[in-house]
Amino acid sequence: MQQRYQNLKIAQKGVIISLIAYITLSFLKITIGQISHSEVLLADGSGNVTDIFSSCAVMIGLRLAQQPPDQNHQYGHWRAETLATLITSFIMLLVALSVLYSSVNDIVFGQKEIPDIYALFVGLFSGCVMFGVYLHNSYLAKKINSASLLAIAKDTRNDALTSFATSITIVGANFKMPWLDGVAALLIGLTILKTAYNIFSDSAFSLSDGFDDDLLAKYTNAVSKISGVELVHNIQGRSYGANIFVDIIIWVDPQMSVRESHHITEKIESLLRRKYGVLDTDVHVEPWDVDYEPVRPNELNSH
Known part of the structure; x- marks a missing residue:
């Protein structure tokens, strides 16, 4: 039993790594986005701000799950972790819908601004960092069997893909291929939507006492x-x-x-x-x- 509680603490450390990455990169993207007049980089940074809230929700869920059984929770508070995972899927769903809306808008009306090319390097750097965090947390989540940490890892992977898509957008804008923005964003939005659905489905199944x-x-x-x-x-x-x-x-x-x-x-x-x-x-x-x-x-x- 003690090992189970220890695994929750390990999962918390993984979420903290994601949280630090989100805070750092959102600040970097928003700052550079304002300097370079890059709307797409600003939007990417704003999306990371949303991810900060989802990470905090998972942190709270993991903290609650560590509480021992009591009179009203004789099986313990383990399901707080699953509930936090469900909340994460809702946040991912909102992000996916936002990305899909922006992609359709760009495809229909076209991109209006051309960001400075050096914003490209910020997008590439952010994508590499987030993908590294994804690999670390994904490995850790599977090792300790943590659904909430795995959800955060998948969310981090989606953010890495979004950052890479941001880089593609900047390249396309500077080389007179603005259609790359809408197509890349559409694919990323569909990927995030599918991930959100899978996480929601698994969490809802567990919360409703479903079992394999x-x-x-x-x-x-x-x-x-x-x-x-x-x-x-x-x-x-x-x-x-x-x-x-x-x-x-x-x-x-x-x-x-x-x-x-x-x-x-x-x-x-x-x-x-x-x-x-x-x-x-x-x-x-x-x-x-x-x-x-x-x-x-x-x-x-x-x-």
Whole structure:
């Protein structure tokens, strides 16, 4: 359990790195954008300001998730991390819609201003920095299984792509190819929109107690191979942040002693924790009924 809380602190450090990058680069882009009269660089910097708020939301979520269980939250506050991830998807959605609107506007009406060429280097530098932060946080998120840090990493990747698109815009404007701006922005906007949808879908699925059927099938298959387990009668899973809780009902020999059945439950808990990283497994033991036939819903309705 202590390692789980430690992982949240590690995720916080990753978010702090993103936050520092956002603050630094937004200041740089806005300053250089004003000096070079580059509207596209100013817009990119303003987008990074928005990312500062999403990073702060994730920081708060990770902080809340570290609180221990209490009377009203017996499973802990792990879902605060998932909620923060959901908020991040909303912010990404707004950014995507803004980028798409700007791209369509540029394609229809054309680019009005030609930014100074040295603004190009700011865009390239920002893109390289943000992509480096993405690689670091993406690796860290997968290592500690942090959905919120992975969401921030994907957001950082989108910002890197946006910065590179900004550079393409500046090149196109100076070489009489303004159409590059709208096309690049359109592709970036669609990429951000897809990322936002994926993050929203995963977060909403977890918050609504959805669980991966493939994982449940793996758990069932592994538990069924344990000596003494006659049948896995029922199994359910829930995700709280990066943590998995499993409820399982097994059937055993009716003549089995309480001590033996308890030993089987310990084997199940150990197996799921060691092999699949399940944080908590609640095993309920019932006597095996060879004559049992499951009642289907349509049979219930017919009575």
